[in-house]
Amino acid sequence: xxxxxxxxxxxxxxxxxxxxxxxxxxxxxxxxxxxxxxxxxxxxxxxxxxxxxxxxxxxxxxxxxxxxxxxxxxxxxxxxxxxxxxxxxxxxxxxxxxxxxxxxxxxxxxxxxxxxxxxxxxxxxxxxxxxxxxxxxxxxxxxxxxxxxxxxxxxxxxxxxxxxxxxxxxxxxxxxxxxxxxxxxxxxxxxxxxxxxxxxxxxxxxxxxxxxxxxxxxxxxxxxxxxxxxxxxxxxxxxxxxxxxxxxxxxxxxxxxxxxxxxxxxxxxxxxxxxxxxxxxxxxxxxxxxxxxxxxxxxxxxxxxxxxxxxxxxxxxxxxxxxxxxxxxxxxxxxxxxxxxxxxxxxxxxxxxxxxxxxxxxxxxxxxxxxxxxxxxxxxxxxxxxxxxxxxxxxxxxxxxxxxxxxxxxxxxxxxxxxxx
Amino acid sequence: xxxxxxxxxxxxxxxxxxxxxxxxxxxxxxxxxxxxxxxxxxxxxxxxxxxxxxxxxxxxxxxxxxxxxxxxxxxxxxxxxxxxxxxxxxxxxxxxxxxxxxxxxxxxxxxxxxxxxxxxxxxxxxxxxxxxxxxxxxxxxxxxxxxxxxxxxxxxxxxxxxxxxxxxxxxxxxxxxxxxxxxxxxxxxxxxxxxxxxxxxxxxxxxxxxxxxxxxxxxxxxxxxxxxxxxxxxxxxxxxxxxxxxxxxxxxxxxxxxxxxxxxxxxxxxxxxxxxxxxxxxxxxxxxxxxxxxxxxxxxxxxxxxxxxxxxxxxxxxxxxxxxxxxxxxxxxxxxxxxxxxxxxxxxxxxxxxxxxxxxxxxxxxxxxxxxxxxxxxxxxxxxxxxxxxxxxxxxxxxxxxxxxxxxxxxxxxxxxxxxx
Numbered sequence: 038x039x040x041x042x043x044x045x046x047x048x049x050x051x052x053x054x055x056x057x058x059x060x061x062x063x064x065x066x067x068x069x070x071x072x073x074x075x076x077x078x079x080x081x082x083x084x085x086x087x088x089x090x091x092x093x094x095x096x097x098x099x100x101x102x103x104x105x106x107x108x109x110x111x112x113x114x115x116x117x118x119x120x121x122x123x124x125x126x127x128x129x130x131x132x133x134x135x136x137x138x139x140x141x142x143x144x145x146x147x148x149x150x151x152x153x154x155x156x157x158x159x160x161x162x163x164x165x166x167x168x169x170x171x172x173x174x175x176x177x178x179x180x181x182x183x184x185x186x187x188x189x190x191x192x193x194x195x196x197x198x199x200x201x202x203x204x205x206x207x208x209x210x211x212x213x214x215x216x217x218x219x220x221x222x223x224x225x226x227x228x229x230x231x232x233x234x235x236x237x238x239x240x241x242x243x244x245x246x247x248x249x250x251x252x253x254x255x256x257x258x259x260x261x262x263x264x265x266x267x268x269x270x271x272x273x274x275x276x277x278x279x280x281x282x283x284x285x286x287x288x289x290x291x292x293x294x295x296x297x298x299x300x301x302x303x304x305x306x307x308x309x310x311x312x313x314x315x316x317x318x319x320x321x322x323x324x325x326x327x328x329x330x331x332x333x334x335x336x337x338x339x340x341x342x343x344x345x346x347x348x349x350x351x352x353x354x355x356x357x358x359x360x361x362x363x364x365x366x367x368x369x370x371x372x373x374x375x376x377x378x379x380x381x382x383x384x385x386x387x388x389x390x391x392x393x394x395x396x397x398x399x400x401x402x403x404x405x406x407x408x409x410x411x412x413x414x415x416x417x418x419x420x421x422x423x424x425x426x427x428x429x430x431x432x433x434x435x436x437x438x439x440x441x442x443x444x445x446x447x448x449x450x451x452x453x454x455x456x457x458x
Numbered sequence: 459x460x461x462x463x464x465x466x467x468x469x470x471x472x473x474x475x476x477x478x479x480x481x482x483x484x485x486x487x488x489x490x491x492x493x494x495x496x497x498x499x500x501x502x503x504x505x506x507x508x509x510x511x512x513x514x515x516x517x518x519x520x521x522x523x524x525x526x527x528x529x530x531x532x533x534x535x536x537x538x539x540x541x542x543x544x545x546x547x548x549x550x551x552x553x554x555x556x557x558x559x560x561x562x563x564x565x566x567x568x569x570x571x572x573x574x575x576x577x578x579x580x581x582x583x584x585x586x587x588x589x590x591x592x593x594x595x596x597x598x599x600x601x602x603x604x605x606x607x608x609x610x611x612x613x614x615x616x617x618x619x620x621x622x623x624x625x626x627x628x629x630x631x632x633x634x635x636x637x638x639x640x641x642x643x644x645x646x647x648x649x650x651x652x653x654x655x656x657x658x659x660x661x662x663x664x665x666x667x668x669x670x671x672x673x674x675x676x677x678x679x680x681x682x683x684x685x686x687x688x689x690x691x692x693x694x695x696x697x698x699x700x701x702x703x704x705x706x707x708x709x710x711x712x713x714x715x716x717x718x719x720x721x722x723x724x725x726x727x728x729x730x731x732x733x734x735x736x737x738x739x740x741x742x743x744x745x746x747x748x749x750x751x752x753x754x755x756x757x758x759x760x761x762x763x764x765x766x767x768x769x770x771x772x773x774x775x776x777x778x779x780x781x782x783x784x785x786x787x788x789x790x791x792x793x794x795x796x797x798x799x800x801x802x803x804x805x806x807x808x809x810x811x812x813x814x815x816x817x818x819x820x821x822x823x824x825x826x827x828x829x830x831x832x833x834x835x836x837x838x839x840x841x842x843x844x845x846x847x848x849x850x851x852x853x854x855x856x857x858x859x860x861x862x863x864x865x866x867x868x869x870x871x872x873x874x875x876x877x878x879x
Contacts, residue, residue, distance in 0.1 A: 053511065053515050056515055087544065090474065090544065090548060091547065091548065091551065093474040094474050094477055094547075094548040094549075094552045094555075095548075095551025095552065095554060095555060096555065108554075109551065109554075111561070112547040112551045112554075112561070112562055113547070113551075115543060115544075115546065115547035115550075115564070116543075116544050116547035116548060119540035119543050119544050122536060122537075122540050122543075123508065123511065123536075123537050123540050125533075125536065126512065126515075126534070126536035126537035127511060127512065127515040127516075127533075127537060128515075129533045130515040130516025130530065130533045131515045131516065133516060133529075133530075134515075134516060134517065140533070141533060141536050143613070146611050146612070190567050191567075192564075
């Protein structure tokens with residue numbers, strides 16, 4: 038029988054009681070007879086505690102001359118990875134308390150190999166032989182998420198949120214039937230239920246849609262894990278770990294487009310992000326190569342640019358260039374364009390009180406008028422659009438931050454996503 | 459050049475500031491040019507926290523039928539061993555902050571192999587090849603104490619206090635010049651300075667003496683580490699980590715007898731232990747095999763018996779048997795002898811208000827009158843001796859617990875150990 042991978046995040050592993058609840062969920066799943074692999078995060082708060090210790094002992098950028106070949110990240114990984122190690126032991130013990138055979142597997146015991154980029158490593162290969170044999174014999178394998186081991190045997194971590202990625206990678210390696218991600222919500226919603234009461238849980242969502250949602254601020258799944266799931270065709274299910282084990286729940290299935298299409302939706306969800314800043318450059322010379330110069334400098338400075346709008350300025354021979362970045366990168370973006378003396382613009386301006394609202398749906402590919410519905414719905418509420426960007430399955434607009442909730446509600450209604458009252 | 463092993467205990471690694479102090483000590487030692495290996499304990503309090511978590515998740519003895527091959531101790535080791543792992547990373551980072559090249563080595567990376575007795579494993583072998591090469595190149599190796607890895611790659615711990623043993627084992631494997639144990643005292647004393655103001659630090663002490671002191675309640679070094687040092691002739695030095703690095707300190711050298719003898723002491727120290735219980739069996743039949751029956755049952759029950767006194771009872775054909783055990787084992791001892799219906803004694807009695815006081819010294823081997831001095835000194839203070847046991851280099855007496863301090867002071871003076879005022 039194909040195995041099943043289950044993943045429990047930090048809040049689902051928050052304390053011993055929650056770990057015991059996770060154990061009951063695993064025990065209930067085991068009744069189905071499938072070999073089981075459980076990937077766990079560190080108990081919530083634990084990673085932060087360890088990061089703080091590491092920073093206190095080793096300051097992120099050691100002062101003085103660099104000691105050859107010695108940085109911060111390798112030992113940071115040694116320290117921080119212990120959070121998940123503890124979690125594996127605790128869950129294995131909690132499972133045994135329920136009479137379920139279980140054991141922990143550390144990454145070096147499997148091994149799960151990554152590249153050598155400490156603190157942001159990428160999984161390269163998983164040798165699932167021994168784990169698989171144990172799983173086939175009925176023993177639940179409990180594995181720490183978020184980490185791996187290099188070719189020469191040093192501990193790495195995948196970067197924050199990497200546990201989802203570990204789970205999907207393990208599911209791919211084990212050719213699992215499915216990867217169940219247990220989290221603090223019971224699925225993926227058409228939009229944020231805190232803003233729209235009528236938000237509905239989606240039974241299914243395509244990888245591409247989930248990817249747009251994940252990168253647009255819906256924090257259910259980590260972007261990299263969705264990319265990996267799509268690449269390996271791993272079916273992912275998002276479920277709540279806060280429902281009593283045994284109570285049936287459907288969750289949301291993240292799967293290939295052709296398995297979703299039958300639902301015939303045009304728009305699957307409305308997402309928003311407040312973590313936006315709008316940088317405007319006024320009076321940029323209207324000559325070839327200027328845009329290349331600007332965005333080349335931003336790339337060099339490591340700034341990710343999202344939307345870009347170029348428009349004619351009032352003055353002849355000049356144009357205005359507006360782009361958006363995350364709030365954190367706004368100052369860096371400004372510094373980068375100002376440092377480019379050769380660019381020559383009249384004025385630079387940053388606005389942080391902006392937000393991005395997006396509608397996402399694979400149905401857009403085959404339906405016209407989706408953008409019109411969006412613009413009309415926003416206009417009807419008197420909301421001004423400051424920038425637009427589109428992809429095949431997404432339309433995003435930049436608006437004044439104070440209208441975010443209003444815009445999300447209007448769009449949710451306009452696309453017929455509201456639940457029947 | 460022969461390498462040096464340094465070991466820092468839990469209080470020496472108590473917080474980031476203390477870890478930075480330990481790093482300064484290592485950096486100062488490195489100026490001497492020797493390859494360095496540092497063995498660390500978990501930050502104080504950390505192991506207790508992890509033990510508590512493990513017990514909460516897995517209760518020490520799982521209820522219900524045992525799940526085949528699955529107990530508690532293997533995952534307990536997975537959980538508890540993370541404390542030292544964190545400490546290695548923190549010290550490595552603190553060293554790099556001082557410009558000292560350093561890296562952590564986990565046990566499975568070396569590897570340090572142990573048997574499979576989880577939570578109380580014993581070291582079997584250490585492959586020091588890779589570590590040694592790195593050390594020779596000037597990089598400080600930072601290693602977690604108290605743990606190892608089995609042949610099939612599972613994590614083990616050596617039991618509480620095992621970090622000293624790890625350090626000595628590492629020193630033996632590396633053929634180190636010396637193993638420096640940094641602790642919260644600046645050496646081994648002739649007796650407890652809290653009881654005797656004139657207690658003196660010993661410059662040198664023989665392995666055999668240290669062994670007696672360690673097992674008699676002087677908590678400076680763990681008994682197993684001293685046994686291991688004696689077996690491999692590893693010279694151990696006990697030092698304080700609370701003295702500012704750079705300030706010269708002598709500490710106490712624990713070494714072979716022939717290197718100590720020149721000091722011509724008869725008694726090196728006075729030790730005491732309050733963790734004693736006296737079990738008396740009155741009216742035991744005076745027939746062959748009865749003692750064997752009693753102590754056989756105690757051994758079966760896992761009770762360690764220390765002193766034994768056998769005496770004629772008033773009634774003919776009967777004897778009294780008195781023995782001592784640790785306080786914790788007193789009830790178990792009583793249960794064991796009572797369960798032996800065939801033993802047939804008239805009355806059993808336990809007294810917990812007893813203590814053991816011992817004088818230790820390799821000089822006893824060649825000097826007469828040592829016991830007489832002891833008994834006379836105690837008699838002069840009106841202290842009654844309830845039992846006596848002796849070895850080649852030790853005399854222990856059991857006394858009423860309320861006289862412990864008085865007895866220790868009297869003996870310290872009687873053997874001329876008091877420092878000149």
